[in-house]
Amino acid sequence: MTVSSAKLYLIPNLIGDTPIDSVLPASLSTLVSQISYFIVEDLRNSRRFLKKLNKDIVIDSLKFYELNQHTNLEEIYDYLDVCSKGMDIGLISEAGLPCIADPGNVIVRMAHEKGIKVVPIAGPSSIFMALMSSGLNGQNFAFNGYINIEPKLRIRQLKLLENKSLREGQSQIFMDTPYRNNKLFNDLLLNLNPDTYLCIASNISCENEFILTKKIAEWKKINIDLDKKPCIFII
Amino acid sequence: MTVSSAKLYLIPNLIGDTPIDSVLPASLSTLVSQISYFIVEDLRNSRRFLKKLNKDIVIDSLKFYELNQHTNLEEIYDYLDVCSKGMDIGLISEAGLPCIADPGNVIVRMAHEKGIKVVPIAGPSSIFMALMSSGLNGQNFAFNGYINIEPKLRIRQLKLLENKSLREGQSQIFMDTPYRNNKLFNDLLLNLNPDTYLCIASNISCENEFILTKKIAEWKKINIDLDKKPCIFII
Numbered sequence: 044m045t046v047s048s049a050k051l052y053l054i055p056n057l058i059g060d061t062p063i064d065s066v067l068p069a070s071l072s073t074l075v076s077q078i079s080y081f082i083v084e085d086l087r088n089s090r091r092f093l094k095k096l097n098k099d100i101v102i103d104s105l106k107f108y109e110l111n112q113h114t115n116l117e118e119i120y121d122y123l124d125v126c127s128k129g130m131d132i133g134l135i136s137e138a139g140l141p142c143i144a145d146p147g148n149v150i151v152r153m154a155h156e157k158g159i160k161v162v163p164i165a166g167p168s169s170i171f172m173a174l175m176s177s178g179l180n181g182q183n184f185a186f187n188g189y190i191n192i193e194p195k196l197r198i199r200q201l202k203l204l205e206n207k208s209l210r211e212g213q214s215q216i217f218m219d220t221p222y223r224n225n226k227l228f229n230d231l232l233l234n235l236n237p238d239t240y241l242c243i244a245s246n247i248s249c250e251n252e253f254i255l256t257k258k259i260a261e262w263k264k265i266n267i268d269l270d271k272k273p274c275i276f277i278i
Numbered sequence: 279m280t281v282s283s284a285k286l287y288l289i290p291n292l293i294g295d296t297p298i299d300s301v302l303p304a305s306l307s308t309l310v311s312q313i314s315y316f317i318v319e320d321l322r323n324s325r326r327f328l329k330k331l332n333k334d335i336v337i338d339s340l341k342f343y344e345l346n347q348h349t350n351l352e353e354i355y356d357y358l359d360v361c362s363k364g365m366d367i368g369l370i371s372e373a374g375l376p377c378i379a380d381p382g383n384v385i386v387r388m389a390h391e392k393g394i395k396v397v398p399i400a401g402p403s404s405i406f407m408a409l410m411s412s413g414l415n416g417q418n419f420a421f422n423g424y425i426n427i428e429p430k431l432r433i434r435q436l437k438l439l440e441n442k443s444l445r446e447g448q449s450q451i452f453m454d455t456p457y458r459n460n461k462l463f464n465d466l467l468l469n470l471n472p473d474t475y476l477c478i479a480s481n482i483s484c485e486n487e488f489i490l491t492k493k494i495a496e497w498k499k500i501n502i503d504l505d506k507k508p509c510i511f512i513i
Contacts, residue, residue: 053410053411055400062305064303064304064305065303065305065399065400066303066400067303067400068299068300068301068302068303068304069299069303069304070297070299070300140406140410141410142409142410142411142412142413142416143406143409143410143416144416144417145416145417146417147416148410148412148413148414148415148416149413151410151411151412151413152413152414152491153413154413155413155490155491155492160489161411161413161489162411162487163407163408163410163411163482163483163489164300165290165300165301165302165400165401165402165403165407165483166400167400168400168406171375171378171403171406172398172400173398174377174378175288175375175376175377175378175383175386175398176288176377176386176396176397176398177377177383177386178377178383178384178386178387178388178389178390178396179383179387180383181377181378181379181380181382181383182379182380182381182421182423183420183421183422183423184420184421185418185419185420185421185448186417186418186419186420187418188417188418213420247398248398248400252397254395254396254398255390256387256390257390
């Protein structure tokens, strides 16, 4: 059996506590039941997710490898060895799509180098679901990850992103650690142009989902508490 | 009944001829059976899609409004009027997620202005499925839409995108009209640095899906025909 017969499946996870059938393809349950090896961002989260996806899966019979910001890159070199024995392997992020806003891409790059087929599965992503719901330009956009926390650099970055959005017509997507969301909201109100459109999307795909796009001038009249809620910001 | 009780649902479509249950959430079939009004990018495509999603839907009982690049923006102003009567409405793009790489965002912007709740549904997107499968940076990326077709501007744009990718570490996603894909592939081989990584993803989520990331120097040794295949390019 050649290396290329095995596949690396990119398996979408839930975002928060959502019913499986409202965000994930029905066939995913069958697919994961045929995989015995998983590379996961968070061990406990992935075990719980797989069990929720398919209650017949025997978690203890599976082999898990961890890949997150604490993983030594030398360690992961052997993770794909099972593929050379013809076994498929799944990559699961802590939330949403693997490799989007997480460091999973290193293992995918390695799969390409080793000639292992990479297969993406559709699923929820707070970034893309926020963008499509924002009413802002979805034909040209950038995701900038976490905003700078150093006060001066932070303000400079926000103004730079606003400038790019206005000048190039490129929607700018960013986020912050959830406990700093209210601070980010205030920084945006204080530093952006009153006419700039801002979309705030929190708890995407969950029961208390909140998505709203307003001009900065209008946001100033609205009281919201974003503390500790997962949020995507778009200007 | 207030305006805000009605919702604008952003309904994902298939990308190509894929089984429903491998890319769309199971609950979508029930959701669309409860909606009687749809704003669609392509009338024929949407009718066929809804019938495939739920064979019990009586297509002739539904009301469709068209929204695409040929639509006069004045026309769409009344599209959301049904929401003021408490009726939900669905937005369906020709392929994949509405408002991503299509002009649907104008109606979403209008929904925010009218106080209508916008609800995104998870589904397939060739852009994001290509990005997650590329092994390239998914923590900072930009989608640039269609590449310029004027020869000089085209080469300049490709070099600019390569420069951004190398200098800022921001993955650059772009596409071309499918019949020009082979030309774009050649332009990339001729003008980019041999060490630059290029991901080509075609026929995403379909039977003949092809996703590969290689350095430009390696791509030069590979024979591929991308003519008329839907493709996403990432550097």
